[in-house]
Amino acid sequence: MRLPAAAVILMALVPEQQSPGDRPAANPRATRSVVLARNGIIATSQPLASAAGLKVLQAGGNAIDAAVTAAAVLSVVEPTMNGVGGDLFAIVYDAKTKSVHALNASGRAPAAATPEEFRRRGLDAIPYRGELSVSVPGVVDGWNTLLSRFGTRTLAQAVQPAIGYARDGFAVSEIIAYQWRDQETVLARDAAAAATFLPGGHAPAPGDVFRNPRLAATLQEIAAGGRDAFYKGTIAKAIAADMRRRNGLITEADLAAHASDWIDPISTTYRGYEVLELPPNTHGVVALEMLNILENFDIRSMRQNSAEYLHLLVEAKRIAFADRDAWLADPRSVPPDALARMLSKAYGAARAKSIDPQHAARAYEPLRLDARPRPEDHPEAHGDTIYLTAADRDGNVVSLIQSIYEAFGSGIVAGDTGITLHNRGSLFSLNPGHPNLLAPGKRPFHTLVPAMVLKDKRPWLSFGVMGGDMQPQGHVQVLLNLIDFGMNVQEAGEAPRFRHSAAGLALESAISPEARFGLDLRGHRIISTIGTFGGFQGILFDQKTGVMMGGSDPRKDGLAIGY
Incomplete structure (x- = not known):
C-alpha cells in the first residue's frame, strides 16, 4: 500500500516527537x-x-x-521471525491433572555434521547463514505432539486458517514490514527466497497484500498427510533434494529420524513465586540464575530503571551469561553438577557478593567444575522469534515459542516448498572440549525460552519475551516489574527495557538521563539501538476471581484478546 502524495505532505507536518493523547486512567x-x-x-x-x-x-x-492454530498462522503472516522450517518449545499446564509439562521440539544436527566435515570444507566456524547453518526443523512435529497429547482438534483443522492466509493473502502489518524490508539484501542472495518473499524485487510495504501459494500447498500437504508428510513424505524429499543441490548436509534420513521430547521444566522461587523455565539445550537457566542473584538485594527499595537498579540487573546478567557460554548445550552434554550449581540459591548468593554496586566488573569468571570450561561467545541473536500464550475457561494454559533464529533464518527457501529453513545449527561450536561441540544427532544451544510462573501450584503468569539473547534479560525485567514494583501485566511488558551484549548496554529512550549518567559513571558503555528489546506477550491470572488479564507489547504488531 503506497501512500498518496498528500498523505506524505501531511506526515511531514506532524511534529517528530508527537506523543500519544492523554489517557484517562489511573496510569x-x-x-x-x-x-x-x-x-x-x-x-x-x-x-x-x-x-x-x-x-x-x-x-x-x-x-x-x-495456540497451535495461532502458531500456524504466525508461520505465514510473520515470516521474518518464524515458520515451519524452524524450532518450537512449550510449557503446558494441564488443568485436568493439575500438572505442568514441557516440550522440546527443537531439531538436531544431521548425521553428516561433524567438525571434521567443516574442516574438510576449509571452515573453522559454522557459517551464520546458508545451507550449512541448517539443522532439522522441529515446528511441525511440535504442533502435532502438542495436539496429540493435549488438544481436541486435529493438525489438519489447526492449519486451515494458515492455509487461507498463505493462499489468499494477508495485509502485511507495520513492524513486520519494517523487519522484512531490513532483510531485502539477505533474501536477494537466494533465488528461491527472492522469488518467494520479494514480490517485484522488494519487500512488501505496510498494508500490501502478500501471498505465499507455495507455502499454502505445503501446509495443505501437512493437513492431508499429517506430520509425516513433512518428515517422511514429499516435503521431506523436497527439502533433502534442495540440500543436495546446495551441497548441504540434511538428508531424508535426518528428517525421518526427528522426534520431539516431553521434558521436565526447571525452576526456582523468587519472593514466593515459582518460576518455570526450560532446561538445556535452552538458556532458561540464565533467567533463573539471575533471579537467584537478585533475590539477595532489596530491589523494592530502588527506583525502577534507576542507575542503581539497572546496574545490578546488568551485572547479574553478565554473571549468568558467563556460565551460559561455558556450559549450555544439548542436555546430554551438560554436566549435571553445572546445571545444579547454576540453579542453586547458595550459588546465587555467592555470586551476588561479587557485584560491586558502584562499579561494573571488567569480566566475570564462569562457574568452575573439575573439568575446565572453555567459554566462548555465541553469535549475537537479535531476536527473530514469535512468542504466544493462551488460556481457556477450564484452566488449561500454554506458553509457546517458535523461531527460525535470525530474520528469515538461513536466508534460503527449500525449492518450491515456500519454506524458509532456520539457521539454528550456526550456534554449534567447533571448539574441541566445549559441551556445545557439533556432533551428529545433537541439539544445538538454543535461545528459545517460554516461561510460566506458579503461585500455590497454580498458574499465576504465562509469558515470554522473544528476542534471542534478550529473552532471559526480558523475563527478569518483566518479573521484577510485576513482583517488586506491582505493575499490571500490560505495564510490566511495555515498561522501558535494557539489553546488554558484547557491544555494550543498550537503553530504550524513555530511560532517564540521570540513569544513563549513573550507569556511565559505573563504567557501562552505553550504546544506541532500535528494535532489539524483544517482544512481550503475557497472561496474568487472578486466582480468586478466575479473571484472565492479557498484555501485548507495543514493540510488536500484536494483540491480546479474550472473551
Whole structure:
C-alpha cells in the first residue's frame, strides 16, 4: 500500500516527537488497558493470529488448540521471525491433572555434521547463514505432539486458517514490514527466497497484500498427510533434494529420524513465586540464575530503571551469561553438577557478593567444575522469534515459542516448498572440549525460552519475551516489574527495557538521563539501538476471581484478546 502524495505532505507536518493523547486512567504511562476475560484469552505478536486463536476458543477448542492454530498462522503472516522450517518449545499446564509439562521440539544436527566435515570444507566456524547453518526443523512435529497429547482438534483443522492466509493473502502489518524490508539484501542472495518473499524485487510495504501459494500447498500437504508428510513424505524429499543441490548436509534420513521430547521444566522461587523455565539445550537457566542473584538485594527499595537498579540487573546478567557460554548445550552434554550449581540459591548468593554496586566488573569468571570450561561467545541473536500464550475457561494454559533464529533464518527457501529453513545449527561450536561441540544427532544451544510462573501450584503468569539473547534479560525485567514494583501485566511488558551484549548496554529512550549518567559513571558503555528489546506477550491470572488479564507489547504488531 503506497501512500498518496498528500498523505506524505501531511506526515511531514506532524511534529517528530508527537506523543500519544492523554489517557484517562489511573496510569497514563500505559499505551492500552489490560485485556480482561473469563472464558478464554490469547496473546500473540500479530492480530490475525490472535483472532484465529480466539475463534478456536469461542468454538469450544481448548488453549492448546488455539495456540497451535495461532502458531500456524504466525508461520505465514510473520515470516521474518518464524515458520515451519524452524524450532518450537512449550510449557503446558494441564488443568485436568493439575500438572505442568514441557516440550522440546527443537531439531538436531544431521548425521553428516561433524567438525571434521567443516574442516574438510576449509571452515573453522559454522557459517551464520546458508545451507550449512541448517539443522532439522522441529515446528511441525511440535504442533502435532502438542495436539496429540493435549488438544481436541486435529493438525489438519489447526492449519486451515494458515492455509487461507498463505493462499489468499494477508495485509502485511507495520513492524513486520519494517523487519522484512531490513532483510531485502539477505533474501536477494537466494533465488528461491527472492522469488518467494520479494514480490517485484522488494519487500512488501505496510498494508500490501502478500501471498505465499507455495507455502499454502505445503501446509495443505501437512493437513492431508499429517506430520509425516513433512518428515517422511514429499516435503521431506523436497527439502533433502534442495540440500543436495546446495551441497548441504540434511538428508531424508535426518528428517525421518526427528522426534520431539516431553521434558521436565526447571525452576526456582523468587519472593514466593515459582518460576518455570526450560532446561538445556535452552538458556532458561540464565533467567533463573539471575533471579537467584537478585533475590539477595532489596530491589523494592530502588527506583525502577534507576542507575542503581539497572546496574545490578546488568551485572547479574553478565554473571549468568558467563556460565551460559561455558556450559549450555544439548542436555546430554551438560554436566549435571553445572546445571545444579547454576540453579542453586547458595550459588546465587555467592555470586551476588561479587557485584560491586558502584562499579561494573571488567569480566566475570564462569562457574568452575573439575573439568575446565572453555567459554566462548555465541553469535549475537537479535531476536527473530514469535512468542504466544493462551488460556481457556477450564484452566488449561500454554506458553509457546517458535523461531527460525535470525530474520528469515538461513536466508534460503527449500525449492518450491515456500519454506524458509532456520539457521539454528550456526550456534554449534567447533571448539574441541566445549559441551556445545557439533556432533551428529545433537541439539544445538538454543535461545528459545517460554516461561510460566506458579503461585500455590497454580498458574499465576504465562509469558515470554522473544528476542534471542534478550529473552532471559526480558523475563527478569518483566518479573521484577510485576513482583517488586506491582505493575499490571500490560505495564510490566511495555515498561522501558535494557539489553546488554558484547557491544555494550543498550537503553530504550524513555530511560532517564540521570540513569544513563549513573550507569556511565559505573563504567557501562552505553550504546544506541532500535528494535532489539524483544517482544512481550503475557497472561496474568487472578486466582480468586478466575479473571484472565492479557498484555501485548507495543514493540510488536500484536494483540491480546479474550472473551
